[in-house]
């Protein structure tokens with residue numbers, strides 16, 4: 190076990206139960222290795238932030254967690270990633286089912302070109318989560334509510350989701366992810382396409398959601414990581430350099446590369 | 457600091473010298489090059505438009521006479537002795553027409569049989585049929601005299617349309633002086649008219665140009681296109697979806713891809729040969745049938761549809777797929793619920809254009825015998841038929857004068873359909889502009 194993995198597990202005790210246990214994760218794009226022996230435990234009902242310079246493998250690692258890498262030609266994942274103790278890359282795990290339990294919000298808001306209602310209802314529909322129409326309506330409403338969007342769109346659920354503003358679209362995408370009641374929500378730079386006000390809105394939302402969901406967020410914004418997360422992982426050129434409580438990372442980082450990055454000397 | 461720079465020119469300024477003659481010359485040259493390029497473009501477009509205009513104008517000039525037909529409004533005595541009222545379809549209508557026609561001429565009864573034969577050449581062979589159709593529809597008219605509009609034969613149709621010059625010596629035209637006089641006699645009585653030629657659309661092929669129409673070809677083309685669509689649309693889309701969404705990238709799929717692209721470039725006559733060898737000779741399918749025609753055409757449209765469908769699928773942004781996968785949709789759900797509907801306008805546009813190509817395709821249909829002489833519209837996809845382009849081909853091959861106009865008229869009809877199909881494609885594209 191390497192140093193990073195040890196840090197991860199050592200902190201586990203104070204941080205509650207690990208929902209994801211990752212060990213020696215290596216990812217290759219064709220011949221090129223993008224991640225080197227990453228090991229970390231992701232804690233239940235916490236917000237975990239991934240930071241690091243561009244191209245260091247944050248998105249790559251995030252996409253391993255719900256096997257979104259499967260759709261990339263030539264992408265290969267080694268090592269073990271356990272969700273509730275079950276290896277997500279084992280034969281028994283159906284990636285389709287996995288992605289319903291590990292939701293994802295993308296960098297660019299990507300609502301379906303359908304109505305707001307259908308955007309949120311799509312997941313529950315295909316998984317048969319609603320018993321009937323009223324049940325489905327209920328799911329849609331509570332999801333929009335949790336995503337803090339219901340007030341704004343209550344009267345126009347039939348209008349297209351693509352007609353909303355960028356920030357609203359991103360919250361719609363969050364509502365869509367919530368609607369299938371996942372355990373975990375992965376967010377890959379969810380605010381990078383948004384203005385500061387919309388960003389603040391989403392950050393608030395993440396805070397609220399962390400009561401019921403485990404959230405992993407990739408961000409380039411150090412303040413954002415500090416504001417919303419309890420745990421922070423710093424990646425550098427495919428390696429997990431440091432992973433511990435957010436406060437610790439930002440006040441007394443143990444690795445000088447981390448220190449260099451958060452003080453803005455490189456990255 | 458700025459003043460020093462202004463008073464002491466830097467090396468760059470002396471080198472460039474924006475006001476120097478050299479730079480001005482260069483700018484002038486660049487402008488001239490721009491103008492030349494624009495002129496070349498305009499000239500090229502003018503040439504293309506000119507050629508197109510020549511084509512259309514000449515077709516319209518040649519083909520428009522086919523859309524009117526010289527007719528005689530003839531009082532016909534429906535003499536009951538020639539027709540058995542129980543079987544009106546089998547009467548001697550030739551006799552009825554002839555006696556009525558003779559009575560239009562004062563000297564009629566006194567004419568020699570030879571003259572009478574020359575006289576009857578004015579009327580089309582279709583005249584008795586027109587009378588029969590009237591009687592079958594109105595059996596009560598038997599014994600009465602009714603005025604019916606019957607077609608004139610091709611030479612007199614041409615004469616009336618001014619295509620036969622009266623000042624030529626008699627032995628150099630198809631109409632004799634006496635026939636001319638008879639025709640003028642009819643014309644003087646106001647019995648000659650030239651209404652719109654519905655026969656062009658409601659008759660099938662005929663040996664006589666004045667009776668020949670495109671009904672059979674229209675129906676044949678419709679059946680063939682329907683078969684072609686039913687085969688190539690689902691197969692093409694399924695193949696494209698597999699290749700684009702499911703197939704792994706490896707040597708095999710590369711080979712398939714290259715071959716699909718090559719297939720689209722294969723000359724159509726090759727598909728005709730294939731149809732002849734495989735469908736007709738090996739599987740013993742019926743000759744001249746729209747079924748076989750449609751199958752052969754589908755071989756041609758299939759690669760087109762596969763290619764446009766793949767392009768349309770590729771154009772759907774990956775973010776939509778990721779979004780659907782992200783909420784746990786499986787691959788087929790992603791494809792059927794999101795990607796395919798978004799790609800549909802593009803697919804339909806491409807399909808219509810492929811169908812339009814198939815509609816105009818001639819060579820493969822010739823090889824499977826869809827250029828037969830067939831006087832009735834096909835009753836189904838297994839009956840012998842012609843198609844629009846092969847009908848045009850048959851007419852172009854016929855010596856009678858009237859067929860020249862029919863050929864051009866047929867081309868106009870075909871072009872009309874092609875323009876219509878392309879307009880639908882454009883409309884579809886406009887209507888479903890991408891909205892993501």
Ligand SMILES: Nc1ncnc2c1ncn2[C@@H]1O[C@H](COP(=O)(O)OP(=O)(O)OP(=O)(O)O)[C@@H](O)[C@H]1O
Nearest residue numbers: 218221223241242243244245246247248249250261
């Ligand atoms: N589809 C791919 N094919 C090949 N290489 C890839 C692919 N996606 C990512 N990579 C490579 O993997 C490495 C990590 O990429 P990744 O997208 O995970 O970085 P990141 O940390 O998310 O960067 P950013 O902050 O810019 O989003 C990079 O060097 C990148 O070039």
Ligand SMILES: [Mg+2]
Nearest residue numbers: 247248249377
């Ligand atoms: Mg990234």
